[in-house]
Amino acid sequence: MKKFSLLSLAAVAALATEPVTIQKITVEASAPKADGKNIVADEMVKFSRQSDLGEMLSGSLPEITHVRTSAIGNDIVLRGFKKDNLNVTIDDAKVCGACPNRMDPPAMHVSSSQIASVEVQEGPFDVTQFGSLGGAINVVTKDPTKGLHGEVSATLGSYDYRKISTTVEGGNDTVQALVGYSRETSGQYKDGNGKTMTEQAESSTKPYSAAHKNDNAYERQNFWAKVVGNIGDNQKLTLSYFGDRADNVLYPRYPMDALMDDTDMFKAKYQLFALGEYSDELSIEAYHSKVEHDMGTDFRTGMSSVSLVDATIKGVRAENTALIAETEITFGLDLSTRNWNGTKGNRTNPYTTIQIPDADTENIGVYAKALKTLGSFDLSGGLRYDDTTIDADQSLTGMSTTKDRDYTNVSANVLGRYHYSTHGNFFVGAGQSSRVPDARELYFASVGNTNLNETINREVDMGIEHTFGNLHLKGTLFYSDLKDYIYAYKVVGSTTSFANIDARIVGGDITADYALNKEWNIESGVAYQKGTKKDVGQLDSLATLAQTDKDLADIPPLKGRVALVFDDSKNYAEAELIAARHQTYDVNNGEQAIGGYGILNLKYGTELGNGFSLTAGINNFFDRTYAVSNSYIGLTTIMEGAQPLVLNEPGRNFYTTLSYKF
Incomplete structure (x- = not known):
């Protein structure tokens, strides 16, 4: 089942239906890049009540925290970096x-059943992607295998959680294909005080109406496919598709809910190997994704307000890698266009106000490593x-004076690791x-x-990391100096x-894993980060309200994890x-004190034989009432007269999964 590794971080990936590895990458080298912290979850370990990548990573790496917005679709904060400050990609x-x-x-836009591994790159060390400010997280999806294989699983959990998932794959030496489908629904979870999601929002300016306060939390379907073709001895073509249909998703943290969120993602990758002295691998890949999002106050009291938003991103990347003079050298060209368009109104006319003016963000990037x-x-x-x-559509109503913007930037990094012995390095x-x-x-209207x-x-x-017999220790420190950090106030x-401010984030993490014997392990980790504004006067000079708090918003607290594993x-x-x-908080910009x-x-799992396996678990065993994310006003731009709600995490909940593989 779960293989212990001296590189193990100390947690089981919580959403696996196949082996999932979380790789924390610190310094790339010609050695395998998974030289950081790995979490290996064997196919037996399907510990998840639901498919939420943010929650899984938050429970695995202490330096990651999720932003609780709903029962699904929780965002990721890595060492204090979030949203556009952190790149999240699916197969790059x-x-x-x-x-x-x-x-x-x-x-949100990946099914747990698809995931083969997750790569976590901390710091400004990824030059292959546009905008990797504070880190990058890449989800690697499964490739199909030869023969004929499949899996069917069913999960039941507290709060009427239901999920079914199935995958079928097969092929020969030339072509392999995989198709999958999952469907899940859930009622509203209750926090440790017994309050449902809608009951937590009763004190907000947009509480739920009596007709909808007992609605389900969400309904969701995923479907995906991948085809891999081996063309001759040195060529490979991979085609993939993912579809996501989420309906009637309650978001009590905000004044609106999502009636529809539809996603379609396509990708093609063509690889050529061993082309000559200056090309060990040449790859050309193209991708296209579109998300349509319909949100409104249909489930709330008061007048109806609707916002229709869609986003599209398409890109092409060409990359060549060669080993020259015992140095692995990569050159790449990266092109992408992101379109974002949004309106607001009512159900009769949802196009009354332009919120995001059909804006295109076009990027051309070249890189080498x-x-x-x-x-x-x-x-x-x-x-x-x-x-x-960045080009906004000035022909839209009220947008005639909107400015286009141009930016040119250079990113660079150097990294080194010294192996002072066979047991340690820094x-x-x-x-x-x-x-x-x-x-x-x-x-964005009235805000941008x-x-x-x-x-x-x-x-x-x-x-530094070092192995003492069965004990593996690793510690990291970082100092981040942020110029013109984009901050909501x-x-x-x-x-x-929004304004540009100068800020800093400092922190670190320590992990310690100890193998008691072949069956028993102790895993542990702790992380801390602190974010501060260098000069509060930068905001104070812009705002009518006082801006005197030096703490940056959305900085996770000191957090640790320890586990006993058999x-x-x-x-x-x-x-x-x-x-x-308890965490630090920016009292001037909507945050408040949150307790520790x-x-x-x-968790428990067992092989039943004949292809069947069973897993079960209890989360929050003592039914604690707690929250992990604060009420920073930068989390919402919907002008409904309310700041985001501090939404408590689920109370005690149970789940069990029965799976059959053939």
């Missing part, structure tokens, strides 16, 4: 949610140049990265600021806007404690 292809409130973040091992040293470096144009890296404002920050500059991150990371009353290849059991202390918490989760 971008998908951009349509909702300006991040009801549908990129992490090199990897080399010199004796005990692993060295790498990267360089990227970006030219970006590393240090420094880099600069950037990200441009998005159309929401520039143009067309004068925003791009954000520049200059960061230093360092760390209160101007006056419920009026908000695994004898047939049975798996785990008891884990996740705890956090400690929760106990229990």
